[in-house]
Amino acid sequence: MSPILPQLLVGAACVAVAAALGVSAIMNEQKQRRRFRDRLAKVAATYNKVNPLSVAAPSSTVRAAPTTRVVEAAARLVGYNPLHAAYYPMRWWVVLSLTMAVARGLAAMLSIFFGDWSVLAQPVVWVMLSRGVFHWSEQRRRTKLFEQFPDALAMIVRAVRVGIPISEGIRSVAREASAPTMPEFAALADRVAIGVTLEDALHEMAARNGVQEYRFFATALSLQSQTGGGLAEALEGLADVMRRRLALRDRGQALAAEAKTSIIILASLPFVAGGALAALNPHYIGRLFVDPGCKKVLIMAIIMLSSGLLVMRGMIRKALS
DSSP states (O other): OOTHHHHHHHHHHHHHHHHHHHHHHHHHHHHHHHHHHHHHHHHHGGGOOOOHHHHHOGGGTSOOOHHHHHHHHHHHHHTOOGGGGGGSSSOHHHHHHHHHHHHHHHHHHHHHHHGGGGGGHHHHHHHHHHHHHHHHHHHHHHHHHHHHHHHHHHHHHHHHHTTOOHHHHHHHHHHHSOTTHHHHHHHHHHHHHTTOOHHHHHHHHHHHHOOHHHHHHHHHHHHHHHHOOOHHHHHHHHHHHHHHHHHHHHHHHHHTHHHHHHHHHHHHHHHHHHHHHHHHOHHHHHGGGTSHHHHHHHHHHHHHHHHHHHHHHHHHHHHHO
């Protein structure tokens, strides 16, 4: 048996396992999001109204061109949302180029173990990295929206208490709030200005940004418009609940500060030790970058260190969720 055949089989198995894990993680995340949307849709279905503009829209009867469908499928594959293009910190082609370079570097590292078969892992790693970057951008924006939402609700409550209509309170948030809350409420005010009902515009905004507290806001307004009651009290209660959630999250982050500090120390120790060895004996540490066997040891150390950091980070996030 050729000595390279076992390495090729191991490489193919690693690629298959990585692809299976990636697909499983993506499907699990989409399943959880779909389940949450279904539950929320059932709760708010009673209070939804028909939007005449959406009924009259011709987009539902026009089929997308095959090229458009292919582009949309590719965008979903890498986790890019064209509707949020203005919210990403970098252009999509810059992100894809950077992740491609990183994936190429990782494939070059794996080629020391698996030879030319490591090229098969490059597209899988590229897609996973791209999805991670775009998901991180989306999550960062949602966190900012969640943190700024109580202040936006407080502005609306103050406007309602002095007798100003809620539409004008929304416009005041669109003028005075910080990004990314300001463009969201500006789009909401524009939708209401062209004739869309406030409830429908709120549900569209909640579906667009993916923050569940916006859905609660839309449901609360729908309930108030149909059953009556004090709008200011309802919004103030929602803002108070959100502030308590933020305080609880900050407390959890403070309690996890010790674990995060331990992670930083453990992650920096190999680099500190390597720097000290490089200063004391450069020839000894230089073999890690020259000798083939030492290169394998270095790559395995990087993989094990990265895996350990990801596991510890996952444990902290799971404990704080």
